[in-house]
Amino acid sequence: CVCVCVWQVFQVRKVQGAQTGKIFAMKVLKKAKIVCNAKDTAHTRAEREILEKVRHPFIVDLLYAFQTGGKLYLILECLSGGELFMQLEKEGIFMEDTACFYLGEIILALGHLHSNGIIYRDLKPENIMLSQQGHIKLTDFGLSKESIHDGSITHTFCGTIEYMAPEILTHSGHNRSVDWWSLGVLMHDMMTGSPPFTAENRKKTIEKILKCKLNLPPYLTVDARDLIKQLLRKSPVKRLGSSQGDSADIQKHSFFKQINWDDLLNKRVEPPYKPQLHSDEDVSQFDTRFTRQTPVDSPDDSTLSHSAELAFAGFSFVAPSVLESLKEGFSFEPRSRHVRRHNSSPRTPISPLKFSPAGPFKLAVEGEADLFSPTSPPAAPPSVPLENGPASRPIKTPSRNKKKKGHQR
Structure with a gap:
């Protein structure tokens, strides 16, 4: 069977504390x-637990987690540069x-993930x-x-078909080496315009893989x-990165000979593309199919049994960096909120961040003030041509199709 996870993602502004x-x-x-x-x-x-545990320059930061009677909430840093997918869509190949x-x-x-x-x-x-x-920034740690x-x-069968390693597809057991297979698929996608299989x-996709x-x-x-x-060796034990050296073995490959890894980790290397953003609320880097949707939060009137609620015990969280900044004694209180959808099937759209276009967004439990409200992004700015330096000149290929993850079974 295929599991369906239902999330919504909103762009919100903190209004208190x-x-x-x-x-x-x-x-x-x-x-x-x-x-x-x-x-x-x-x-x-x-x-939720992984996002609490992991802190890294290239992994999304979790700031808060809380719950109401019927809903769970994760408050994450806003990444307004959009998906790498959209950048690939614009340029064709890198x-x-x-x-x-x-x-x-x-x-x-x-x-860093593997080391943890x-x-x-x-x-x-x-x-x-x-x-x-x-x-x-890596996001979406649901799998x-x-x-x-x-x-x-x-042995869990999960992932997105085109990016899944052979050992996942054959149910033969897998370890961290599957991430290096996916990296090889991603590299092929970046440099040729599509995954290899x-x-x-x-x-038929599975047969090809x-x-x-x-x-x-x-x-x-x-x-x-x-x-x-x-990276795309079908035998996981022969795959680059499968030994104890893990990522260090890949970093030593001659493809990366020009990289100073310490400078890269500390963001001292200039990115090849900087998003053209006009304000903190600018959502021009996201698909308009999602940014034009009106945010609707259904009433939080559902209740679960006591035994069901136990499954979510300990869900709430405040990042240490936030606690350190609470100089005025402000305490974060959970408020009521809502949901985004991932369905299954290969390379079809998985909802990107749904940024709210306009209007007040009531998220609080009745009688309480909102801590977060949706933003009203400005009208989309005129399209700005990408910087076409020698490292990033677009080469157009046929349009891409997004892929949805196939969850575990």
Whole structure:
């Protein structure tokens, strides 16, 4: 069976206490949508716990988590640079030095996750966001798995088909090496315009991943071709990054010979593309199918049994960085909120951040003041041509289709 996770994501502004006026992204989930499925509940809790545990320059920051009687809320940093997917859509493919920059930041993020016993399992352009400065941030940890260290394996069937490693598809058990397979798929996607194994339906796509030989276009450099080949080895034990060295082994590859990894980690390397943003509320980097939607928060009138509520015990959280800034004694109180949708099937749209276009957005429990309100983004600015330096000149390819994740079964 295919699990369906129902989230909504809003752009909101904090209206009380510390950080008043600051823009955040708010993910909202109805408890009733997941409480009937133990695996859905476990994945939701895992995402919240992973985001609390992990702090890294290239992973989205969780600021708050709270709940009401019927809903769960995650307040995350707002990444108004949009999805890497949209940047790929605009440019068609990336030139090698552009791909090298993004892949380098992703490798550092994945390596940090692995060092904490976490495998990501859903690496794809839709889950890679860009900050206002143009640096990447991994988001959406609903399919991630904790406590996977050297020698550990897990058997959950999950991910996005085109990016799933063969060992996941064959149910033969997998470890952190699956993230390096996905990195190879992503690199191929960035530099050729599509994943290496695609077909008109899931079954044929899976057959290609398991059986077909990798074919690379001749215009790729020797280093790029070699790295893709080493990442896309069907045997996980032969795959680059599968040894104890993990990300360090990939960082040593000649494709990254121009990278100073310390400078990259500390954001001293200029991104190849900086989003053209006109205000904190600018949502021009997102698909207008989502930014034009009117935010609607359904009443929080649902109640769960006591035993069902126990599944969400301990969900609330305030980041240490926020606590340190609470000089005036402000205490964060949970308010009532709402939800976004991920369905299953290969490479079809998974909702990006839904940024609210206008209007007051009542999120508080009756009788209480709002802590967050939706923003009213300005009219979309005139389109600004991308910077077309030698590292980022667009080469148009056929339009991309977004992919939805296939959850566990």
